[in-house]
Each structure stands twice: as C-alpha cells, then as structure tokens.
Amino acid sequence: xxxxxxxxxxxxxxxxxVGGLARLGFSAAQAVVKDVVERRTLAYGRAIHQAMAVGxxxxxxxxxxxxxxxxxxxxxxxxELRKFGALQYVADAVAxxxxxxxxxxxxxxxxxxxxxxSFAAELGTMKVNEEIDALETMAxxxxxxxxxxxxxAMLLMMPCLTIWADFxxxxxxxxxxxxxxxxxxxxYMRATLDALVMRDIITGLIxxxxxxxxxxxVGCQEGLRTGLGxxxxxxxxxxxxVKSIFLVIxxxxxxxxxxxxxxx
Amino acid sequence: xxxxxxLADAHGSAQAPAVSIRNLHVAYGEREILxxxxxxxxxxxxxxxxxxxxxxxxxxxxxxxxxxxxTSGDVIIRGKNLCALSEAExxxxxxxxxxxxxxxxxxxxxxxxxxxxxxxxEHTKLDPATIEIMVRLKLNEVGLSGYEDYMxxxxxxxxxxxxxxxRAMAMDPEILFFDEPSAGLDPIIAAGIDQLLLKLKEAFGxxxxxxxHELASAFLIAxxxxxxxxxxxxxxxxxxxxxxxxxxxxxxxxDRVAEPExxxxxxxxxxxxxxxxxxxQ
Numbered sequence: 345x346x347x348x349x350x351x352x353x354x355x356x357x358x359x360x361x362v363g364g365l366a367r368l369g370f371s372a373a374q375a376v377v378k379d380v381v382e383r384r385t386l387a388y389g390r391a392i393h394q395a396m397a398v399g400x401x402x403x404x405x406x407x408x409x410x411x412x413x414x415x416x417x418x419x420x421x422x423x424e425l426r427k428f429g430a431l432q433y434v435a436d437a438v439a440x441x442x443x444x445x446x447x448x449x450x451x452x453x454x455x456x457x458x459x460x461x462s463f464a465a466e467l468g469t470m471k472v473n474e475e476i477d478a479l480e481t482m483a484x485x486x487x488x489x490x491x492x493x494x495x496x497a498m499l500l501m502m503p504c505l506t507i508w509a510d511f512x513x514x515x516x517x518x519x520x521x522x523x524x525x526x527x528x529x530x531x532y533m534r535a536t537l538d539a540l541v542m543r544d545i546i547t548g549l550i551x552x553x554x555x556x557x558x559x560x561x562v563g564c565q566e567g568l569r570t571g572l573g574x575x576x577x578x579x580x581x582x583x584x585x586v587k588s589i590f591l592v593i594x595x596x597x598x599x600x601x602x603x604x605x606x607x608x
Numbered sequence: 609x610x611x612x613x614x615l616a617d618a619h620g621s622a623q624a625p626a627v628s629i630r631n632l633h634v635a636y637g638e639r640e641i642l643x644x645x646x647x648x649x650x651x652x653x654x655x656x657x658x659x660x661x662x663x664x665x666x667x668x669x670x671x672x673x674x675x676x677x678x679t680s681g682d683v684i685i686r687g688k689n690l691c692a693l694s695e696a697e698x699x700x701x702x703x704x705x706x707x708x709x710x711x712x713x714x715x716x717x718x719x720x721x722x723x724x725x726x727x728x729x730e731h732t733k734l735d736p737a738t739i740e741i742m743v744r745l746k747l748n749e750v751g752l753s754g755y756e757d758y759m760x761x762x763x764x765x766x767x768x769x770x771x772x773x774x775r776a777m778a779m780d781p782e783i784l785f786f787d788e789p790s791a792g793l794d795p796i797i798a799a800g801i802d803q804l805l806l807k808l809k810e811a812f813g814x815x816x817x818x819x820x821h822e823l824a825s826a827f828l829i830a831x832x833x834x835x836x837x838x839x840x841x842x843x844x845x846x847x848x849x850x851x852x853x854x855x856x857x858x859x860x861x862x863d864r865v866a867e868p869e870x871x872x873x874x875x876x877x878x879x880x881x882x883x884x885x886x887x888x889q
Binding site for chain 2: 469470473474475478481482483484523560
C-alpha cells in the first residue's frame with residue numbers, strides 16, 4: 345500500500361513540477377510579448393548578453409565534442425555496414441543520426457552543463473543574497489527581469505548551436521569517410537547532403553527549441569526555489585542539471601515518437 | 609499581553625500614521641512567528657524595531673514590504689491596506705517605499721550606477737542624461753561620489769550598504785525600510801551608516817523603519833522603539849521611555865543579560881509577566 349501511495353505521491357509531485365515549469369515558461373513568454381508591445385528595451389539588452397554566454401561561449405567545446413561524436417558514429421556505423429559491403433552509406437548513417445538525434449541531444453546536454461546549471465546557480469545566489477527580494481520590492485518582476493531574457497536567448501541560440509553541431513558532426517564523420525571509406529571531403533559532404541531531406545533538419549531544430557525551453561525553465565525554477573544558504577545553491581544547481589537531462593530525454597522521446605508515427 | 613508597556617497612544621498625535629499595523633499574525637506553515645503585533649509609525653519619524661534572534665523582527669519587516677503575507681491582521685501604508693491590494697496597487701505603492709536589505713542586495717552583474725539607475729529606468733520616463741545626473745546626486749547623498757562604474761564586488765561592506773541606500777532612495781520614497789543596517793560592519797563604519805540615516809531623515813523628512821539588534825545604533829537613530837520578543841511586542845516607546853522601563857524583558861534586552869535556562873513554555877510566560885524564573889544576573 346505504501347509503495348502505491350509513494351508512486352501516486354511522486355506522480356503528483358512530478359506533474360506539479362511540470363505544471364510549475366509551464367507556468368514559468370508562460371509568464372516569461374508573456375513578459376517578452378509585453379516588452380515588445382510596450383517597446384521596452386531592457387530585456388533585449390540582457391537577452392543579447394545571455395545569448396553571447398549561451399551561444400558563443402559554447403562554440404569551442406560543442407565543436408570539439410560533436411566533431412568526435414561524428415567520427416565515432418561513422419566508426420560504429422561502418423562496423424555493421426562493411427559486413428554488407430555498404431561502406432559507402434556511412435555518410436548517410438552519420439547524416440541522419442546527427443541531424444535527427446545526436447546533434448540536438450548533444451547540444452542540449454552541453455548547454456545544460458554550461459548554461460542550465462549557471463542559470464540555477466545565478467538565480468540561486470541572487471535568492472540567497474536577497475537580490476530577488478530587492479527586485480520584487482522595487483516593483484520589478486523577477487520573471488520579466490531575469491527569466492525572460494534567458495528564455496529569449498536560449499530559444500534563439502539553441503537552433504543555431506544545433507545547426508553548427510550538425511555541421512561539425514558531419515565533418516567528424518568525414519574524417520573516417522576520407523580515411524577509410526574511399527571518400528574525398530567533397531564527395532562525403534555531397535553524400536551527406538543527398539542523404540538529408542529538409543524534414544530531418546527541421547525535426548532536429550524543433551527538438552532543439554523544445555530542449556531550450558526545458559533547460560531554461562528548469563534552471564530558472566530551481567534557482568528561484570533555492571532555500572537559504574550557500575549549500576542550497578549547490579543543491580539547486582545539481583537538481584537543475586539532473587532534472588534537465590531527464591526532461592530533455594523525455595521530450596526527445598515524445599517528439600521522436602511524434603515524428604515517427606505522425607509527421608515522419 | 610497584559611503587562612505590555614505600550615506608550616504609543618501616549619505619544620500619538622492627530623497626525624495620520626504613515627504605517628499602521630493592527631493585530632498582525634504571520635506564520636510559516638504551521639509555525640506562527642508574529643502573534644498579533646500592533647503599532648503605528650508617524651510620518652517623518654524613525655522607528656527602530658528591536659529584538660533578539662528569532663524574535664520575528666525580520667519577518668515583520670518582510671511583511672511590511674510585502675515579501676510575506678500575513679495570516680490575519682492589517683498593515684496600512686499610505687492609507688492602503690496591504691492585505692487587500694491588487695497587483696497594480698502594489699506596484700504603485702512599491703514605488704513610494706525604499707528598502708535597504710541586510711546584505712545590501714545590490715545586483716552583482718550591474719555597476720553601482722546601474723543599480724541606482726534601475727528603478728528610475730523602469731518606473732520613470734526620464735531620459736538617460738537626467739537619470740545619469742540623478743544617479744550621481746543619489747550617490748553623492750550617501751558619500752559615494754565617483755563610484756558609479758564600480759562593481760558591487762569591488763566595494764567594502766559599508767560602501768555596499770551606502771550604495772544600497774542610494775538605490776533605495778532613487779525614487780525619492782516616502783518611507784525607507786532598513787534591515788540590520790549595521791550588521792557585519794566595524795563600529796566606525798556602522799557609526800557612519802547611523803550618521804547617514806540621521807542625515808537622510810533631517811534632509812528629506814523621510815519616515816524610517818529600522819530593524820536591528822544593535823542597541824547603540826538604535827538609541828542614536830530612533831525617535832521611538834518597538835521591542836519584539838518571540839513574536840510579541842514587549843514595549844513601544846521613545847528611547848527615554850524604554851530606558852526608564854522596569855519591564856523585566858526590556859531590562860534583560862537593554863542590560864544585555866543572558867537568557868536563563870527555560871525548558872517549559874509556562875516558565876517563559878512567567879518570565880514575560882515578570883514572575884519567576886528571573887534572568888541570571
């Protein structure tokens with residue numbers, strides 16, 4: 345009985361948490377729209393600053409990781425393909441896996457580690473230092489002031505980073521293609537482009553936008569829920585990373601299933 | 609409380625209070641922190657809320673500025689009951705009050721000047737050049753001229769508090785709230801903050817409400833004092849009236865007498881009413 349009660353309670357907690365994320369995301373979106381309507385520029389300035397941190401700051405490490413992932417994928421695909429004498433399809437395998445799945449997912453996981461955790465730590469520290477209280481007492485909405493710019497930056501940068509991650513994955517795959525599968529760099533990239541249809545790229549980009557939403561709302565919600573003391577900031581940061589990874593995988597599953605059964 | 613030393617009425621005048629607190633109860637979950645607190649703050653006076661750790665003074669301040677919601681009772685500021693305000697009315701009210709937090713609560717990602725300019729940018733239609741002048745004026749008022757471009761992390765504790773006061777003063781508030789203005793500062797810097805509060809009061813006639821447990825600072829800046837203990841008001845009066853009080857809890861606090869061992873609630877109540885057990889001498 346206690347076991348089923350625990351499952352029920354955990355389910356309710358989980359739903360309440362996701363509800364909280366939805367409410368925070370909606371409030372942030374509302375704040376962005378309000379800023380556009382009232383032609384206020386404060387949020388944009390902060391959004392550009394955040395976009396630089398989220399996007400430009402991630403580029404070197406993202407490039408390196410997705411390059412290696414592309415090479416690894418090519419090696420793993422080639423292991424099976426060569427059994428069928430189909431090594432020339434290695435570019436197709438890498439192209440589809442990277443653009444539909446690994447490009448957005450690796451980008452999301454990297455952004456969780458860099459930006460999701462930093463959102464939670466930043467807002468958590470502000471909470472501990474009474475800065476969130478100070479905003480409220482100055483009649484400034486913390487969601488508009490702190491969450492909305494982060495969301496705007498993330499929604500802008502996630503698709504850009506994903507496109508870049510896809511490209512670096514293809515380049516990584518080409519290393520194997522050129523070294524062991526008889527391609528030149530140009531023929532490998534041409535094979536990659538031939539293997540892709542616009543739908544592959546679009547599904548990856550739609551996922552990346554959804555991942556951006558999850559990372560921002562979880563990071564900010566955990567930060568804003570930080571209790572008292574520096575220890576709590578650490579707890580919020582860890583929770584933001586763990587919950588973001590879990591929810592990103594869940595969202596990935598849902599969207600992949602939707603694309604498979606529905607849109608293709 | 610039967611034995612409560614309440615001299616607020618004797619001190620009262622025909623003037624409408626700037627802040628009126630009536631039978632205020634505040635709880636965190638099941639635990640009640642404030643048990644029916646009532647007192648008035650007249651316009652232009654400085655009231656210091658004194659109390660030891662856990663007395664509920666910070667909760668009272670947070671309730672007065674709308675960061676905590678009372679479970680019952682009324683807080684009336686500028687003629688408006690905080691418990692019945694719409695969001696728009698809250699926004700309007702908050703533009704007329706300033707708060708200086710214990711930690712300063714300056715935004716670490718902004719310079720001192722940007723911190724002070726923020727409320728002006730958000731709540732006024734002043735052009736950037738005017739805001740810049742106002743920021744300089746506010747920083748000058750608190751003795752921080754030339755520190756506009758410094759980041760909060762580059763300031764000392766006392767300077768942070770001064771910058772926080774400048775930000776709290778940015779919108780020319782009618783009421784200023786201070787949470788532990790001297791906490792964590794050495795005696796000389798703390799004395800400087802006290803002088804700053806006195807200067808602000810004299811220059812602008814602002815109503816000031818200060819929460820502190822620093823007796824020397826309290827007696828220097830207060831027109832009246834409120835002594836809180838375990839969520840109850842023990843005494844309200846002028847500095848002289850509190851000094852002259854014979855109430856055991858007031859004496860214990862003012863004479864800095866250590867707390868006796870109290871194991872039963874009834875012992876505590878007995879002590880509040882002046883009966884045994886007495887504090888250790």
